[in-house]
Amino acid sequence: MQFTPLQLKLMAAMHGYRDLLYTNRTQTDADAIRNVYALHILNHVYHTRDRVLKNNMKIVRCQAEEKETPEVRDQGFTRPKVLVMLPTRSAAVRLVDDLIKLSGCESVDKKKRFQKEFGTIKELEAVEDATDYTAFFGGNSDDHFRVGIKFTRKTMKLFSEFYASDVIIASPLGLRTIIGAQGEKKRDFDFLSSIEMLVMDQADAFLMQNWDHVEHVLDHLNLIPTDSHDCDFSRVKNWYLDGRAAYVRQTLIFSDYLAPELNALFAKYCRNVAGKIKTRQTCGGxxxxxxxxxxxxxxxxxxxxxxxxxxxxxxxxxxxxxxxxxxxxxxxxxxxxxxxxxxxxxxxxxxxxxxxxxxxxxxxxxxxxxxxxxxxxxxxxxxxxxxxxxxxxxxxxxxxxxxxxxxxxxxxxxxxxxxxxxxxxxxxxxxxxxxxxxxxxxxxxxxxxxxxxxxxxxxxxxxxxxxxxxxx
Amino acid sequence: MPTEKESPMDVAVASDNEGAEEQPPATFKELGVIDPLVEACDKLKFKHATPIQRESIPWALQGRDIIGLAQTGSGKTAAFAIPVLQALWEKPSGLFACVMAPTRELAFQISETFEALGSVIGVRCAVIVGGMDMVSQAIALSKKPHVIVCTPGRLQDHLENTKGFSLRTLKYLVMDEADRLLDMDFGPKIDQILKVIPRERNTYLFSATMTTKVAKLQRASLRNPVKVEVSTKYQTVTTLLQYYIFFPFKHKDCYLVYLLNEMAGNSVIVFVRTCNDAQRVALLLRSLGFPAIPLHGQLSMDKRLGALNKFKAGTRSIMIATDVAARGLDIPFVDGVINYDIPTHSKEYIHRVGRTARAGRSGKSITLVTQYDVELLQRIEHVLGRKLDGYAVDKDAVLMLQERVSEAQRHATISSKRQGRGGGGRRRAGDDADRDDDEVQAGMPQKKRSKRGGRR
Structure with a gap:
């Protein structure tokens, strides 16, 4: 597979773990963009996983030889490290399909359930006249969903429990209902404490849904958890312990157009020390x-x-x-x-x-x-x-x-x-x-x-x- | 502590310490303390080593285990902090020392001492006590502080439940107020902790008394220790004036109010036996316009620290406390101690009155004795080896207060009942009563009087 010139540019921008606000997304580029960030997500997940496994081996070896174990800090408080916010279930179907194809996993757990609840990619591809309306509302356009994905060596497990997931794909509303508001009894946002990469695709659609939910989710990102969730604190990276996780999170935002809300969000919540890139478009009108x-x-x-x-x-x-x-x-x-x-x-x-x-x-x-x-x-x-x-x-x-x-x-x-x-x-x-x-x-x-x-x-x-x- | 009699003896190496009684006060430099720490001591205005420091530091610096028998207020904390910090200076590593204390307040106080003494060498301290958030403690621990100051219960909790935390690298273990630790049933916890920390370590055990339990603990945890003892007998300092007042039980509150009136403007700790009493007496005094604040085990940790800080800062000059505050707490400028309930153990009496007349200052202690407490008083006098003086009071003046006091009593009972009913049970009552805005304090007597008029 060859990268298109756009993909090459995006890859270069994302690979340095800088924040990106890309506002020139169009109907025709949509697949290429999704494809390239899916690749970036998998790259990040597998890299992190390899490092953790390697360190596990190192520790086991040191313990076997009764040497002093080296200090390794390679984890966050909780396992989820990538959060993808999408507006509709059908968008999730497209992304999951890309992830399956790119990951090279031999099997996919609970695929049937996913197809039943979210629809299949075939249905989406069958839509012929691709106007922006059919592209957005084709298939299952429900905006209340969340799904955790866990990657193991050979399988990709859909619907894994959040605290055991690597990637969480959800709509802002889906997250908002779990996060809850202050004062509510049952609320949970600890699983958002160690997000290292946040992707928001079709961010313009959130403006048409409920922008409040997006900001609410971002407010609860990278906080110090309220419960330990069986976390091995000796391996938690120092910037997490110091509550600085938000400064090393990469945020990727793809939108059809730029809005003041997006600008504000990019300025307020994207504080990546690696820097940020914002695209600009000139319009013919x-x-x-x-x-x-x-x-x-x-x-x-x-x-x-x-x-x-x-x-x-x-x-x-x-x-x-x-x-x-x-x-x-x-x-x-x-x-x-x-x-x-x-x-x-x-x-x-x-x-x-x-x-x-x-x-x-x-x-x-x-x-x-x-x-x-x-x-x-x-x-x-x-x-x-x-x-x-x-x-x-x-x-x-x-x-x-x-x-x-x-x-x-x-x-x-x-x-x-x-x-x-x-x-x-x-x-x-x-x-x-x-x-x-x-x-x-x-x-x-x-x-x-x-x-x-x-x-x-x-x-x-x-x-x-x-x-x-x-x-x- | 000029009055404390030094009779040091070294169980392991007895001959080295003869004639110690005549030693002039030593400087820290002479004891072999390194310059950065001497500098820190100077900053804290520690000029000469106290007897316990003089006896224990040289041994500790030689790397020996130590049993220290000394009372609170004798400079014990620095006696173990200095050797630990010096060892840390020579070979720095995370999770280097662990200090166990019986109460949370004491733990905070010890950590303050460590931080003050160790600021020059950049020591990092973590306080691990109950009643605080587990996760933030787990985070603090995972940053590998040099010194952990803890209560055994919470430390054991972390050892069991916090993944990735262990004390494998520990070099120093200090058990402060060991007799109290064991009295508070921390024994099993301590045993469990001892199992998971390395045997290759130094252990210091400090205790006010040598009970059989402490001796057992010593055998279990120390290797070839040096025993350092300062003032074997229960003793109180001569700058402390000790009195008792004898009166019928039913006038107890009345006498307390009278005494506090007499001592108005001074900072006073009133010791009571139970948490409920502390709460009730505090309410009673407050409704009479006294700046009283309760401190007892049923308050939340924040409230306890808050109460202590208010008392220390002088915004509340009367603290009504149970025995949680009897030991170890170093609050300067306490002018008097009133034993509202006579302590059941004579040991406890010495600890309580030891809160005042600290570091050469003078102080006054008054013990309220009713017809039921005579025997206890005699026991205390026996242990002290002297008779207490009666405190002269004008009985008529006391009884003139009776009417207002009984009114306040009634008020206290009503408001404590109301708080009790407000749901949440005892904890809630405690928290509410601790909310001492000045409005309540100042405005209460008038309000009450008018209410009373209405009722008539």
């Missing part, structure tokens, strides 16, 4: 994929601090945007208000409620019958506005028919949602002239903005004198 000839207006909300951003945006909406929407001959009906964040969504919804505006809403917590009803009401023009969130679009990909105007309260994280949402406008039957698109952005939205309008333009739009930019 998904706006180029928009096939409609329609005017798109981006207006900037100037704000002074990140803490005030949400308030200032809301005030701008309340004072400038919404009155204009209400008064405009065109936009006062058939308008979608797209709101990425649920918090903003609640705020806007309450405000519209107060004003007694005729609107319907679809968010991630709306049930299916309600959604169907809302969509039909909106389509038939019985209401003027529809509120729509990014997360519900991520999970359901509704085409909200009857939309003639879209107002982006904030731009979506997923750049391709922009042309996707705009394409629903093509369904509108009264020609293209009356369609409008408008969006708000602040300087803290640079990452989102540059993915949609392109890097060069984004810089100009953030720094420029003008506060409104038009695309057509």
């Amino acid at each position: 998904s706006i180029n994929e928009v096939s409609l000839q329609v005017q798109q207006i981006f207006s900037r909300v100037d704000c002074t601090s990140l803490a005030k951003e949400a308030d200032m945006r809301f005030n701008h909406f309340k004072e400038k945007v919404f009155p204009a929407l209400k008064q405009s001959a065109l936009q006062q009906t058939s308008t979608m208000i797209f709101i990425p964040s649920y918090f903003d969504y609640v705020r806007v919804r309450n405000y519209l409620d107060e004003l007694d505006v005729n609107f319907v809403e679809i968010c991630e917590y709306t049930d299916v019958p309600e959604t169907t009803r809302s969509r039909s009401v909106f389509y038939h023009g019985k209401c003027d506005f529809i509120l729509y969130t990014e997360r519900v679009h991520f999970y359901r990909r509704y085409r909200i028919r009857g939309t003639k105007h879209i107002f982006f309260y904030q731009l979506p994280e997923h750049a391709h949602f922009y042309p996707e949402l705009l394409s629903t406008l093509a369904d509108a039957d009264d020609g293209l002239r009356d369609l409008t698109i408008s969006a708000l952005y602040t300087r803290y939205d640079q990452l989102r903005l540059e993915r949609i309008v392109g890097s060069q333009r984004a810089t100009r739009m953030i720094r420029g004198e003008k506060s409104a930019y038009m695309f057509a």
Whole structure:
């Protein structure tokens, strides 16, 4: 097997045990990336195992010869040394399949159970049209799972007990339910004390799931355990004893795009003394994929601090945007208000409620019958506005028919949602002239903005004198 | 300790030590202590070796096992710490020495001495006692400290349950307060520990008295020891004024309050027999506005250390203690000891009053004697070889306190019952009562009085 150029670059970056934040993951690279980190994981596990076994032999030999045993410090408090966080069971299936192929193990323990609970690789490979939606939700898309893997000389044991596992593959939610919160009686996070390598693949998906869980897990990583779990303290590495394990952990993060949350996580939790590497992408902008000839207006909300951003945006909406929407001959009906964040969504919804505006809403917590009803009401023009969130679009990909105007309260994280949402406008039957698109952005939205309008333009739009930019 | 009579005798090599009584006070340098340690002693203001140090250090430096019979406060800790540190200096290695002490407080105190004396040579110490987190202790042990100071129970626990910990490299074993160790039923634990440590080692055994049990332990663990004895008889120092007060049992609390009033501003330890008593008396005194703090075995380890530190720091000047505090604790500036309950062993009496009048300072001890305790008092007087003086009190003045004291008694009983009911049983009661914010201390009497008015 040959490495692709990308794999070679990644391998070089990972091999020095430096932290890596790779944000250029694409659908086509996904397999290559997974393949190469699977190899890196196995390399680490087998290296460590060999060293421990060699030292065991040395100690036994010294004891047999009644010599003084040398001091060997080659272990952590607990056995698990690699933690892989993945968003879905199907992603776990793909990784386990890679691990099986690369490990060269003769047999795999509990493979049947794994296939039953997680699905098989064949099912996943059978999916033909590989859009990002089918890639993510194909197969078993459950996000509550955890599985320990133990490597012995010839077999790979799935579903091994955590404290006897080398690798743990889990979703943030799966770990969160074991870790528990402070004050809960039954909680356990000692198995995270000696993680030497943390891999987060499809990290962008965690943003759509629950980012809190990710941070909660990272908060409980590399702590000094509360119980000894039969650990041989004389062989525990000194940096573990001193509580410095977090500084020697390698963290690998792969994501489709960069978000402020990822940046913060990389700065706060990745404190590897070996250093860190962050990739940067320049984007052409998904706006180029928009096939409609329609005017798109981006207006900037100037704000002074990140803490005030949400308030200032809301005030701008309340004072400038919404009155204009209400008064405009065109936009006062058939308008979608797209709101990425649920918090903003609640705020806007309450405000519209107060004003007694005729609107319907679809968010991630709306049930299916309600959604169907809302969509039909909106389509038939019985209401003027529809509120729509990014997360519900991520999970359901509704085409909200009857939309003639879209107002982006904030731009979506997923750049391709922009042309996707705009394409629903093509369904509108009264020609293209009356369609409008408008969006708000602040300087803290640079990452989102540059993915949609392109890097060069984004810089100009953030720094420029003008506060409104038009695309057509 | 200028008053202690030295009568050293060396069982193994008796002839070497004749005429020791007339020896002038020796400096550490003269005893053969290396310069870095002499420097450390200077820093700690140890100018001259105390008798026990003078007798034991030269033997210890020759590599002999030692039995030391000496009372607390005679400089025992340094007597074994210095030779251990000197040996460590010559041949440093991890897990070099292990010191066993009967109480947790004593263990901490010993480790402080080691750290103070050994700071110059960079000694690392670990305290391994019950009531603390096992994992953090296991981590401390795995870092191979030079000296472990422990209580036998917890050490044995680690030897059994902590993987990768052994005392195979141990060179020095010290058993401090051996009689007390054995009294506290640590015997079997010590036997188990002795089995797993190397025979090729030096052992120092220090004890206040030579009981048969100690003699047995000596035969089991020491090889060809030198016996160093300072002050064979039970003795108390002359700077200590010892009194007793005789009165009917029912006025006991009253007299205690009177005495504490008399001694207001001084730091006093009141010894009681049981943990419950300690708790009750502390509550009683606190409700009368005294800065009292209890110290007994039913408090959590943190509370015990906290209580001790508060007393040492002077934020609480009255400590109500059981015999956990009777021995070994070196708290300077204790002005008085009150024996609320007369000790059942005369030995214990000497230990208790030994908390005051330390290192040449003066002190006062007062023993409360009721109609039931006369015989015990006589026994103590017999052992001391002298009669105690009666403490002059104004009986009417004492009885004038009666009303307020009985009110406080009632209050103490109620609040200790309430704490008891609050769930968690005795431990809980202890922890609660130890929460001594100043609000409670200062505000209580007024509050109580008003309550009482209501009831009438």
